[in-house]
Amino acid sequence: MSQVSVDNVVQTDTPVTTHGVDAKGRRITRTVVVIGFVLVAALLFLLVFTTPAEESARVTIGFSLNSFFLWLGGMNPLLQIPVVLVAFAAVVGIVLVLIEYAPRPGRGYFIMRLVACLVIPVLAFMLLRPYSNAVLYVVAIALLVGALLFFADYRSRQGAGYLFQLILFMAPAAIMLLLGLIYPAISTFFKSFFDKTGANFVGLENYVWVFTNPTGTASVVNTLIWAVFAPIISVVVGLAYAVFIDRARGEKILKVLVFMPVAISFVGAGIIWKFMYDYRQGDQLGLLNAIVTLFGGDPVNWLAVKPIINTVMLLVVFIWTQTGFAMVILSAAIKAVPAEQLEAASLDGTNAWQRFTNVTVPGIRSSLIVVLTTITIASLKVYDIVAVMTGGRDDTTVLGFEMVNQQQRFQSYGHSSALAVVLFVFVLPLIIYNARSMRKQREIR
Secondary structure, three states: OHHHHHHHHHOOOOOOOOOOOOHHHHHHHHHHHHHHHHHHHHHHHHHHHOOOOOOOOEEOOOOOHHHHHHHHHOOOHHHHHHHHHHHHHHHHHHHHHHHHHOOOOOHHHHHHHHHHHHHHHHHHHHHHOOEEOOHHHHHHHHHHHHHHHHHHHHOOOOOOOHHHHHHHHHHHHHHHHHHHHHHHHHHHHHHOOEOOOOOOEOOOHHHHHHHHOHHHHHHHHHHHHHHHHHHHHHHHHHHHHHHHHOOOOOHHHHHHHHHHHHHOOHHHHHHHHHHHOOOOOOOOOOHHHHHHHHOOOOOOOHHHOOOOHHHHHHHHHHHHHHHHHHHHHHHHHHHOOOHHHHHHHHHOOOOHHHHHHHHHHHHOHHHHHHHHHHHHHHHHOOOHHHHHHOOOOOOOOOHHHHHHHHHHOOOOHHHHHHHHHHHHHHHHHHHHHHHHHHHHHHHHO
8 A cells, every 4th residue: 555655656747846946937036136136236336426425424334344454553463463363263254154054944044044145245345345425325235135145045946055055155256356356347447538537538538648659659569579479489498498308318407497487576587687687887797798898899788779679688588487387388298298199100200390390289289378378468467577677768668567657656547547458458368269278178178
């Protein structure tokens, strides 16, 4: 009799579903979440662009992160470290408690999730910045975000608590990306359309300045020179090192010597090479001018020779620091090329150069792309070498340096933002290409 009952239960056609598993439930959930975040975006827009009253008082919860750091800065340095550790441990402890206990089934845990979803966003907003004349916006945004997260979690197919736990794990990294990358990028883009004070809209005037003003034009041209020659030369020299050092005695020692400049910061490398290029009358300190005067020539101010020569001298420093990086990556890639392919090519009567170009290079193509794009991106945003060695003088400025120079020296936020956007446009295609290449390699594997 019990077996018959079990069979009847098994053969029952009634579907058993949880929240959000059926197609209609997923559409409802998706629609509610999309509409909710559109409302959140609208409220954020009003919060940012609504002008507060001149005499409005700031609404706080009694303290903020700014006041915490001011209080921390007034303490004895020996006490600052334990206080920071205690605060960090408290935050981590709260997150771990919520991750461990809140996702459990039960009314108490349900209430814990609900409170966390609604209270944490409010506290986060008020801790990050005391808002004047905008507390209603802050509370509305925070409560709406919390309600949306709780609703999505409640209807998640994995059951109540799954999405809540996932969000808590992702929240720290997501907040850092939002505050440290996404918000500054959007803010910079908008500021590029305003004047140096950021008060008056000037349209594309800052971009016209970038491509017509001698300083802006020099920064663009020099950046392109860096982006073309620095990665190509670094990869060619690094590949040559990788091929020949692998066949040399004392491979490990030679690789360490070539790789050592990678461990030196750009500031340190700039100082070292500034001594190499040192220019003076009389006894020479710089090695390059010492060689020139040894053969009867006059010392040359290498970092002031225009055009191009001084930029090339800076390029040498960058290439010196990047060649070791290219060598290490490409050496590992070469060792991964199957020996059977090289042996088969050798049996076909090919020489060493033909085996290298027809077997080795295609076999390390993905590594070549990664190294090329990585060094190109680094060359596009170089700052330290130019700042230390020339300070952008004599037409050696680049976008990365001029962006900072316009903001700090001339207080021109519009020009600085326009230069940053142009730099971003230069870097973006390389990032996309690199990401697509890596995705194709994963698909092949």
